[in-house]
Amino acid sequence: MEPLRQEPQSAQSHPNRKDKNAARVGHPASWAALAGLLLIAAWTVPAQQAAEPQLFSQSAQAVLERDFPSPDLSYLLLDASGKVLAERWATQQAVSPGSLVKPFLVIAYGEQHGGRFPTVRCLGTESRCWLPRGHGNLGLEEAITQSCNAYFLQLATGLDRQHAAQTLARYGLSGPAADAAAENLAGLGDAWKETPLAWAKAYLQLVNEQQSPVQSRIVKGMLDSAKRGTARSVDAALGRNAALAKTGTAACSHTPQGAADGFTVVLYPAARPRLLLLVRVHGVTGAESTRVAGAMLRSLGGGEQ
Numbered sequence: 308m309e310p311l312r313q314e315p316q317s318a319q320s321h322p323n324r325k326d327k328n329a330a331r332v333g334h335p336a337s338w339a340a341l342a343g344l345l346l347i348a349a350w351t352v353p354a355q356q357a358a359e360p361q362l363f364s365q366s367a368q369a370v371l372e373r374d375f376p377s378p379d380l381s382y383l384l385l386d387a388s389g390k391v392l393a394e395r396w397a398t399q400q401a402v403s404p405g406s407l408v409k410p411f412l413v414i415a416y417g418e419q420h421g422g423r424f425p426t427v428r429c430l431g432t433e434s435r436c437w438l439p440r441g442h443g444n445l446g447l448e449e450a451i452t453q454s455c456n457a458y459f460l461q462l463a464t465g466l467d468r469q470h471a472a473q474t475l476a477r478y479g480l481s482g483p484a485a486d487a488a489a490e491n492l493a494g495l496g497d498a499w500k501e502t503p504l505a506w507a508k509a510y511l512q513l514v515n516e517q518q519s520p521v522q523s524r525i526v527k528g529m530l531d532s533a534k535r536g537t538a539r540s541v542d543a544a545l546g547r548n549a550a551l552a553k554t555g556t557a558a559c560s561h562t563p564q565g566a567a568d569g570f571t572v573v574l575y576p577a578a579r580p581r582l583l584l585l586v587r588v589h590g591v592t593g594a595e596s597t598r599v600a601g602a603m604l605r606s607l608g609g610g611e612q
């Protein structure tokens with residue numbers, strides 16, 4: 308996805324771009340360069356970040372506007388408390404992020420089945436999975452790592468929807484309508500919509516609960532997704548075991564319509580996330596959008612220096 312990265316000169320000419328910092332200081336490129344240095348300093352001195360949250364937020368916004376000006380990219384960057392550090396999302400209209408919903412289906416299923424999960428055999432296309440040849444037999448962690456549709460369709464079938472809605476509400480999620488097809492709980496279809504901020508905060512809560520047995524298994528699946536699964540471009544950009552990630556591919560919501568919209572959520576660093584980045588990239592799959600997410604965090608000073 309290199310075309311998303313452009314030089315500052317072309318960034319300034321983009322008509323849709325929010326240019327708050329540029330308007331304020333007049334020299335956006337040099338401001339962004341300074342901000343980048345401050346940002347890297349903030350990574351290495353967490354206390355400084357805590358002391359200057361406003362500065363960190365301005366820096367992050369400036370760096371991302373400079374390095375990722377493409378109008379095909381939408382993003383939200385949050386700190387661990389849920390505060391928005393940087394954002395570019397045209398509206399806070401609710402979105403269906405494809406497989407990004409799967410971890411919350413897992414929690415609802417776990418609560419209704421005593422925390423026990425099946426092994427499922429994915430036959431590929433005939434199991435409605437995105438991988439034509441199929442994933443074979445998989446358990447919960449591997450199903451998250453590979454984002455196997457067959458696995459989550461089985462979890463969604465027969466779920467008590469009213470009970471599930473109560474579980475989702477604890478994460479600030481409204482869930483699909485009670486009469487929507489169960490496949491929406493597995494990220495197929497577009498009947499499960501939440502605002503980007505709601506999705507981001509639900510992921511923060513999930514990761515904060517990783518002492519719980521089911522949540523810890525989801526986090527393990529997300530760690531492996533970034534390492535070798537659908538989100539492996541994240542660790543490729545940031546280093547081994549750098550992040551937790553999940554991908555989603557959804558029907559494109561733009562006009563003119565593209566083949567798909569790719570979503571990625573990344574929590575960084577993996578061991579104790581300080582940042583959550585949610586991205587949507589128009590016209591690509593979730594796995595491809597992950598390359599952009601990895602590059603963005605790298606641009607913010609993440610990864611092996």
Ligand SMILES: [Zn+2]
Pocket residue numbers: 429430431436437438441442443454455456457458
């Ligand atoms: Zn599969």
